[in-house]
Amino acid sequence: MKPISNAEIERRVRAWADVTMLSLELKRAAMRKRYPKLKENELKELMLKELSILKTK
Numbered sequence: 001m002k003p004i005s006n007a008e009i010e011r012r013v014r015a016w017a018d019v020t021m022l023s024l025e026l027k028r029a030a031m032r033k034r035y036p037k038l039k040e041n042e043l044k045e046l047m048l049k050e051l052s053i054l055k056t057k
Helices: 006-034 040-056
Strands: none
């Protein structure tokens, strides 16, 4: 296996972070549509709760 450079590692980590942020934004938008009356902090709590449930399955 050929070693990769520090610049390539940085590029891959940044790409992974971008994808993660995008998926969280999409999840937040879907939940905002599903629960339009929730305040932002309530929405955040619900997201965290759902994500923690997914981790335990």
